[in-house]
Amino acid sequence: MPLTAPFQRPAGPASATAGWPVTAGSPATAGSPTTAGSPATATTSAVRRPRPASRQPQQSGNRLERVGYVTRRPDPADRRRVRVAAVPSAVARAGALYGPYYTRLNELFASYSADEVAVLTDWFTRTTGLAQTYIDEMREQDKG
Template identity: 65%
Template sequence: MPSLTRVGGTTDNGITKGSETGPREPETRRGSRDARTPGRGVQPTDSTGPGSYVTRVPDPTDRRRVRVAALPDAVAKVAALYQPYYDRLDAVFAGCSADEIAVLHDWFSRSTNLALACIEELRAKDADGK
């Protein structure tokens, strides 16, 4: 898919998710608020700008800030790329019982919490110089 959109899958997904919420804070602010490094979020925003996937718009509440907004054509292009995958996922989940879905949800929730706890432990060790 990157060859079709010229950006990576994570960025593609960010474009579609961003279109659902409208303009948002630049990734550097979101990254520091969410305990992520700024570079991780800035690169996708900067790499999609020249390809006309996103644009920066002024924040109406604060003239010093800008927000990043997905362009409608880019949203449609990325959504079309992912739609076959989403349709197949829907078919898989349609064949699952409510109990099976509950088990999947529980597993993903607990494994996500475990991963986040491990990340925090590593950050604490790094901050202590260990």
């Protein structure tokens, strides 16, 4: 079961993936689509992540735009939002940079038995639930 690199475009016609969404953040999370099939993701989607500084997503977007990794355009459905789209050449550069790493990850993952994969899947699923519960608790504390 190969891993999917976050910089890989989803399958589909080129016109549907030309503005494949990226979000501000680290290379491990950049490019995770917030809305499947969407031509780009709203900057405000990045704000919904746990506890970012209020201007962090905008500042990250500014840096990514300055270096030519993303473009911004108004959201046609909501004039208050801005859509952020990956620049195709930036996607290619990320692929060249991270491709060898993902090849190694796929090779490592292929070396696990079905039982080992089941344990890994269980651990990641359960720890993700724990993390979300903790985030929710912290948000509730902030409200009170």
